[in-house]
Amino acid sequence: MKVSNALWRDQVLNAMPPELAHEIDIFETELLLRKQGKLDEKLFAETRLRRGAYGQRYDNGQRWDGKETQQLAYPSGELTKGPNTLWDAPGMLRIKIPYGGLNARQLEVVAELAEEYSDGIAHVTTRQDFQLHFIHIDDTPTIMRRLAAVDITTREACGNSVRNVTACPYSGVCHTEAFDVTPYAQALMRFLLGHPDVQDFGRKFKIAFSGCRETGCGLVNMHDLGAIAVTRTENGGERRGFEVYVGGGLGSVPYQAKLLDAFVPVEELLPLTQAIARVFARLGEKKNRNRARIKFLVAQLGMDEFKRLVLAERAQLPPDPRWTAFLDDVSVLDEKPLRPVAALNGAPAPDGFEYWLTTNVYPQKQAGYVTVTVTLPLGDLTPPQLRGLADIARRFTYETVRATVEQNLVLRWISEADLPHLYGALYALGLHQAGAGTIADVTACPGTDTCKLGIASSRGLAGELTRQLAAQVETLDPAVRNLRLKVSGCFNSCGQHHVADLGFYGVSRHAGNYTVPHFQVMLGGQWTNNAGSYGLPIGAVPAKRIPEVVTRITNRYIQDRQPDESFQTFIQRIGKAEIKQLLDDLTPIPPHDLDPTLYTDWRDAREFTLGDRGEGECAGEIVSRIDFDLAAAEREVFEAQVLLDKGEIQAAGERAYAAMLQAAYALVKEQFYAAPNQPDQIIGEFRTRFYNTKLFWDDYAGGKFGHYLFHAHEHAREPYTVDTTRRRIEEAQLVVEAAHSCYRRLLKLKNA
Amino acid sequence: MDLQHLNVKVFVASPGPIDLEPFIGIFNNWIQRHLTDDLLIDVADYRHTVNGPGVVLIGHAANYSLDQTDGRLGLLYSHKAALMGSIADRLCETMRATLLACRRLEHENGLKFSGSEVQLTFNDRLLAPNTPKTLEALRPTLQEPLERLYGQAAYTLNRISGDPRERLTLSVKSVTPITVTTLLQNLAAERMPA
Ligand code: SF4
Numbered sequence: 001m002k003v004s005n006a007l008w009r010d011q012v013l014n015a016m017p018p019e020l021a022h023e024i025d026i027f028e029t030e031l032l033l034r035k036q037g038k039l040d041e042k043l044f045a046e047t048r049l050r051r052g053a054y055g056q057r058y059d060n061g062q063r064w065d066g067k068e069t070q071q072l073a074y075p076s077g078e079l080t081k082g083p084n085t086l087w088d089a090p091g092m093l094r095i096k097i098p099y100g101g102l103n104a105r106q107l108e109v110v111a112e113l114a115e116e117y118s119d120g121i122a123h124v125t126t127r128q129d130f131q132l133h134f135i136h137i138d139d140t141p142t143i144m145r146r147l148a149a150v151d152i153t154t155r156e157a158c159g160n161s162v163r164n165v166t167a168c169p170y171s172g173v174c175h176t177e178a179f180d181v182t183p184y185a186q187a188l189m190r191f192l193l194g195h196p197d198v199q200d201f202g203r204k205f206k207i208a209f210s211g212c213r214e215t216g217c218g219l220v221n222m223h224d225l226g227a228i229a230v231t232r233t234e235n236g237g238e239r240r241g242f243e244v245y246v247g248g249g250l251g252s253v254p255y256q257a258k259l260l261d262a263f264v265p266v267e268e269l270l271p272l273t274q275a276i277a278r279v280f281a282r283l284g285e286k287k288n289r290n291r292a293r294i295k296f297l298v299a300q301l302g303m304d305e306f307k308r309l310v311l312a313e314r315a316q317l318p319p320d321p322r323w324t325a326f327l328d329d330v331s332v333l334d335e336k337p338l339r340p341v342a343a344l345n346g347a348p349a350p351d352g353f354e355y356w357l358t359t360n361v362y363p364q365k366q367a368g369y370v371t372v373t374v375t376l377p378l379g380d381l382t383p384p385q386l387r388g389l390a391d392i393a394r395r396f397t398y399e400t401v402r403a404t405v406e407q408n409l410v411l412r413w414i415s416e417a418d419l420p421h422l423y424g425a426l427y428a429l430g431l432h433q434a435g436a437g438t439i440a441d442v443t444a445c446p447g448t449d450t451c452k453l454g455i456a457s458s459r460g461l462a463g464e465l466t467r468q469l470a471a472q473v474e475t476l477d478p479a480v481r482n483l484r485l486k487v488s489g490c491f492n493s494c495g496q497h498h499v500a501d502l503g504f505y506g507v508s509r510h511a512g513n514y515t516v517p518h519f520q521v522m523l524g525g526q527w528t529n530n531a532g533s534y535g536l537p538i539g540a541v542p543a544k545r546i547p548e549v550v551t552r553i554t555n556r557y558i559q560d561r562q563p564d565e566s567f568q569t570f571i572q573r574i575g576k577a578e579i580k581q582l583l584d585d586l587t588p589i590p591p592h593d594l595d596p597t598l599y600t601d602w603r604d605a606r607e608f609t610l611g612d613r614g615e616g617e618c619a620g621e622i623v624s625r626i627d628f629d630l631a632a633a634e635r636e637v638f639e640a641q642v643l644l645d646k647g648e649i650q651a652a653g654e655r656a657y658a659a660m661l662q663a664a665y666a667l668v669k670e671q672f673y674a675a676p677n678q679p680d681q682i683i684g685e686f687r688t689r690f691y692n693t694k695l696f697w698d699d700y701a702g703g704k705f706g707h708y709l710f711h712a713h714e715h716a717r718e719p720y721t722v723d724t725t726r727r728r729i730e731e732a733q734l735v736v737e738a739a740h741s742c743y744r745r746l747l748k749l750k751n752a
Numbered sequence: 753m754d755l756q757h758l759n760v761k762v763f764v765a766s767p768g769p770i771d772l773e774p775f776i777g778i779f780n781n782w783i784q785r786h787l788t789d790d791l792l793i794d795v796a797d798y799r800h801t802v803n804g805p806g807v808v809l810i811g812h813a814a815n816y817s818l819d820q821t822d823g824r825l826g827l828l829y830s831h832k833a834a835l836m837g838s839i840a841d842r843l844c845e846t847m848r849a850t851l852l853a854c855r856r857l858e859h860e861n862g863l864k865f866s867g868s869e870v871q872l873t874f875n876d877r878l879l880a881p882n883t884p885k886t887l888e889a890l891r892p893t894l895q896e897p898l899e900r901l902y903g904q905a906a907y908t909l910n911r912i913s914g915d916p917r918e919r920l921t922l923s924v925k926s927v928t929p930i931t932v933t934t935l936l937q938n939l940a941a942e943r944m945p946a
Contacts, residue, residue, distance in 0.1 A: 001833075001834070002756075002757065002876065003754055003756040003757070003834055003876065003879065004756075004876050004878040004879050007878055007879075008878060011878060057794070058793060058794060063783075063793065063794065065780065065783050065784045066780060066784065067784060070783070070784075072791060072793060072812075073791060074791065074812060075791075075812070088812060089793075090793065090810065108917055111917075112877060112917075115875065115919065116757075116875055116876065116877065116919075119796055119805065119808050119810060119815060119817075120798075120804070120805040120808070120817070120819075120830075121796075121798055121801065121804065121805060133796075134796075134810055134815075136832075377800040377801060378800055380798060380800065380801050380804070381801070382801050382802075382803065382804045382805070382821075384803065384821065384822075385801075385802075387915075387917055387918075429802070430801075430802020430803055431802070449796065449797075459797075460797075463797075463799075463800050466800065467800075603773075603776060603797045604776070605776050605777035605780045605781075605795075606780060
């Protein structure tokens with residue numbers, strides 16, 4: 001743990017938005033409670049996941065070293081940060097970047113954090129997030145504070161929550177968009193962050209925005225909720241809205257999202273999403289995580305019934321000014337150029353520039369300006385590169401940078417005349433790689449490098465494919481040059497292999513006494529048209545032979561394609577059986593003695609094993625809302641004690657009372673979801689529902705704990721002394737305990 | 753100044769380009785054989801990044817990396833856990849761990865390191881901001897451990913970058929050539945009881 005952690009809080013206090021600062025303080029307290037054994041490990045696991053702090057491979061304290069499974073004796077011993085997850089084991093922190101939008105200072109802070117807390121790498125994910133790996137959990141509150149100081153949050157980046165809201169990286173500069181979706185993506189993200197209606201999901205919930213239907217870089221069809229910008233002419237004027245889709249998702253069984261509504265006016269976007277969230281929270285599966293995504297609910301109910309429920313929910317939502325407040329100024333995020341319009345003047349350009357121009361530069365709809373893709377190998381960046389990019393963003397633009405779902409960054413609003421200088425600046429950073437969006441720009445999830453669920457090394461394979469293809473991409477037949485390759489370490493599809501022309505996901509096969517890393521080959525997925533269709537598997541091939549698979553299939557495509565025939569059509573025409581035949585001789589596994597290389601994975605010296613796979617945290621623990629609310633009440637009691645120790649008597653007494661009220665409110669909400677949150681009303685509801693019915697009564701103490709609450713409420717505004725505060729804290733602890741017991745009784749009654 | 757999280761880099765002296773792939777196996781072998789005092793966890797491969805961390809052996813208290821920052825290959829030892837003792841002891845301990853790892857790599861792989869230049873990074877911006885003032889404040893503290901390291905040899909001590917966004921990184925260069933083995937001997941000699 002960093003020695004300076006304690007100092008950072010004061011250092012950045014004034015720069016943090018107060019609500020984020022408060023959130024992080026709460027998380028730090030929860031961390032402390034867990035260390036003291038006062039917070040259940042499952043609850044803490046979901047708590048940290050909802051703050052973006054994820055587990056990482058080997059955090060169960062075991063690692064196969066190629067000969068045997070070694071126990072990793074972390075100094076923290078038995079202390080855990082979740083089931084089977086050791087405290088000291090390095091973890092991952094996911095940093096949410098809504099719609100991928102970043103400024104220069106944010107890039108610099110990510111650089112600082114990568115070098116001070118991680119292993120010197122910042123990683124861009126397939127959902128426009130950043131991830132830092134090999135982080136110690138004790139450092140996470142400080143990292144969160146430093147991020148909050150530049151307006152970045154990790155909140156709800158993992159766990160059963162609304163994940164990062166993604167959008168086309170070309171929003172606002174794209175030729176085919178109906179309108180710029182950026183302000184809508186931002187408004188929805190802000191509205192849902194921490195919203196009570198999105199805290200009780202059985203699984204994660206992913207949202208994407210796209211500016212158009214056909215090109216569709218937003219990949220709407222593979223999201224739980226997707227919005228495509230559309231316009232209508234009404235009363236002679238243009239009206240903005242969204243085609244809203246629900247129930248898409250990849251994972252082991254991919255679903256295409258279904259159209260919920262062909263035109264949702266922009267002012268209806270937030271309330272409709274809120275209504276969808278409520279229906280999902282109420283009716284979505286909670287026990288079986290494998291069927292808990294909204295796609296299963298939509299499939300089970302059918303779209304008509306799902307829509308009926310959503311509209312009924314929408315009809316009874318209490319109005320919220322935030323639904324439309326952002327519409328007063330949707331131009332607030334409008335970007336502008338820093339540099340004047342000027343055309344490329346034909347001056348001599350550096351080597352490599354011309355080809356880079358053809359693959360990495362996209363002419364914007366604003367004449368004279370282009371968006372430049374910075375190709376990141378495997379989505380990775382070093383701190384000096386991040387700082388260098390920050391300099392570039394300041395030098396050439398008003399810091400208009402976005403992360404993409406293809407694990408690259410784009411620089412928007414580059415004046416064409418600046419391109420040679422920009423190329424030179426990128427060259428100096430080693431970020432001038434051409435081939436963005438081509439077959440050499442391979443996407444990969446973390447796989448066995450860091451993911452607990454990884455089966456095979458997706459990054460290892462992607463790295464090797466990139467190495468081989470980058471060397472030849474310039475001379476490749478144009479038909480294959482723009483194919484997309486994507487690799488996942490397992491069937492969970494974080495590498496988005498379903499929407500690749502050639503996709504791969506990690507599997508394994510037995511050979512003698514060995515296990516051999518393989519990849520399942522998927523063909524014919526479609527990235528455009530908002531992830532228009534998903535590829536189909538044709539068979540598993542040993543990992544080390546996948547480059548040969550790519551060579552054979554692409555050669556066959558070049559050789560046998562009909563004029564203008566797309567890869568998808570080609571695959572459909574010649575059929576899976578024939579393609580499979582093409583690969584048949586690649587599938588037999590020679591004995592270990594003959595060729596041991598097949599028995600190791602890419603970029604890994606160890607003999608392959610599946611033994612390192614752990615329990616995934618993708619789904620998080622299923623923890624209900626009341627569990628969180630009661631944990632929050634307990635934390636309030638703890639904080640009251642801390643305040644008392646500091647001599648802040650009045651604040652301590654008030655905090656203890658707040659803890660009691662919080663516990664009572666948690667119970668009330670269990671029966672009456674929309675219960676008002678004013679103290680008198682909470683107490684009234686509590687008295688009617690739990691005290692008078694004796695549901696809250698203890699077998700031995702009877703209604704005593706209820707009396708504590710009523711008494712504290714009656715005297716809430718009176719001055720506290722040390723004695724009354726101490727007593728109030730003890731009573732608060734008992735009330736919270738009694739609320740836990742009461743909840744257990746409620747569950748029993750429910751299950752009886 | 754409570755100096756912690758010290759990083760030390762010693763540069764490779766072998767001529768020509770060096771293939772880092774074998775180091776994945778070498779570092780994994782260190783894990784298998786528990787070759788350091790610290791808990792070793794995993795190997796991370798970042799060879800695909802330009803001037804990046806190369807191949808990294810991840811440990812609990814420290815990482816070892818065949819690092820290529822600024823296009824200069826070297827062994828970077830990054831201490832992550834808090835260190836005990838005087839600042840001089842902490843620096844000597846960190847340098848000793850780095851040099852031992854260098855010597856091990858020299859034996860196992862034939863890679864050659866130079867002892868003539870050592871880079872010291874203070875991996876904590878708040879405690880040690882990259883300013884001339886910090887260097888001046890540190891100079892007297894660094895004198896003792898650097899004299900232990902370089903023995904009688906004269907050396908220079910400079911910041912390598914004036915960019916305040918970067919971490920404070922100091923380049924220590926001996927005026928005459930010196931080997932890793934000599935540096936280790938110098939450190940050990942000082943540890944002998946009088
Ligand atoms: S696809 Fe599998 S291996 Fe890759 S990150 Fe997702 S769960 Fe992990």
